[in-house]
Amino acid sequence: MCYDCTPSEDLGRTAASRRTFARFLAAGAGLTVLAACTPNAPGAAAPSSGTPSGSPSLSPSPFASPIATPEPTTAAPPPPEPSPTPSPSSALPRQFSLTDPASPWLVVNKHRPLVPADYVPADLVRPAVSMTVSGEAALLNSTTAAAAEALFAVAARDGVAMVLASAYRSYGTQVTTYNGYVASRGQADADTASARPGYSEHQSGWAFDIADGGGACGFQPCFADQPAAMWAKANGHRFGFVVRYPWMFHPITGYYYEPWHLRYIGVDAATDMAARGIFTLEEYFGVGPAPGYP
Template sequence: MGYNRGDDGGEELFSRRRFGGFLAAAAVPVTAAALTACEPSVGPAPSASGTGVPPTPAATPAGTSPESTPTAIPSASPEPANPSATAPAPSSPAASAPGPQHSLTDPASPWVVVNKHRPLSPAAFIPPDLVQPAVRLAVSGEAALLNGTTAAAAERMFAAAATAGVVMTLASGYRSYVTQTSTYNGYVATRGQAEADTASARPGFSEHQTGWSFDIGDGGGACSFQPCFAEQPAAVWAKANAHRFGFIVRYPWMYHETTGYYYESWHLRYIGVEAAGDMAARGIPTLEEYFGLEAAPAYL
């Protein structure tokens, strides 16, 4: 699953907390003009479908990357999926989705939903098939790993992007329970738990731990993990094409009250070609809505 990077944790050159504070103080609607009033420029605002304030992140000091340092990983084995949650409710859009139905609770399932109301079970889950995809890497160690299914899909997507003249990099992949614990506890120690919960996922609540998610960077290296990344060729291409390879932008613009995280144009999540294409065709922006689940703006 920092800089309120969705379920990440970390801090880059641009403070989204400062960015959100600017808009709150101005007390004006979120518009393209408001968004471009800050440095660095975010450029034209993505199409908004709701209301709210833009990103407010916090994270690891620039130059440090908890994802890129291999760490000891606790032994764990996945528990069987909850039989009552092996498929979405009949009333949810996903109930009529093409292709096979999958568990929403089993962390080894491409449909597992991890958010601030839905921790992983077991909390220290480790994907059994972690591999390093044959793509351009901007990280090393555990952060360069994905589960086998996601890695294969990422290779196809990166190759298609390259054919279109767009260079993507893998900027952050798998993140272990140990890494997430260290990152989160660092926030609690320096800022207190309330603020830590706005900047970093609690251990066991990170999509990155499943191996189904990863962050992309642009080959030019600009705006990594910053709001302005939405303007970069890699982000623009992924937003328009990722569904063809089974991916969605997990934390879309203006749906933080549903997902619990502000817009992350770099954070992609694999759910399968059928489901991702179905979400795109129906214009359903979040997994919570697609699977008929409650919104998860904050921890319970």
């Protein structure tokens, strides 16, 4: 149909038709696309018949562009939550106890307290690394201390500044620490930020916290973007360490993201976890999630 080729006596009807058609376009009635019928100049390209995927492009004529088909309004599904279903460990050359506090495979969480509750490692030593703490907070069991020395040395060679910010914590110190959180934040909030006495990995001697030496984002979520945290996350398994409380896995571990908290489990297990894409000890050792205290 050609609206520009109508005889002059039909101009009134044509104008009315154009107004009617324009109203249909404005209302989004989904009418069939009509092309302008002005003859193409010699050598001019034929008008495109493609339909835009988004909003229609602007055109000097309302008949030169097709009506855009509205895109579906159904929202994309949210990313899945981490599965609480534990994944059993693969067979490794050596197996260790999951309950003995002296075992590198010890799993301590809100369902699995230390036994005895006031456990003290028999071989606490001070690792030869840069640190911002003193006294008991500077101690680790001898195995973790040696691994930490290797970790810090290679990080330094790679140009990454890393310091030990908190290590061993006795049962008595944990009582004071936890009660301080309860007094300032309430028990419910304290239970997501600090372990109850007898439930802390720090008491086992197998875990410690790191910082970057300059105090940037110390013990804050933004520490995840600091070179020390990124390097430890990418390379820790080479020395037997994992980031114990990873991002978005608090329904399993019971604690929010702590990119500063490293836990020694041995090179074989840490490397196996990294290779298989398993992020928590609960999943790796198949002990089940521990989102809260029983």
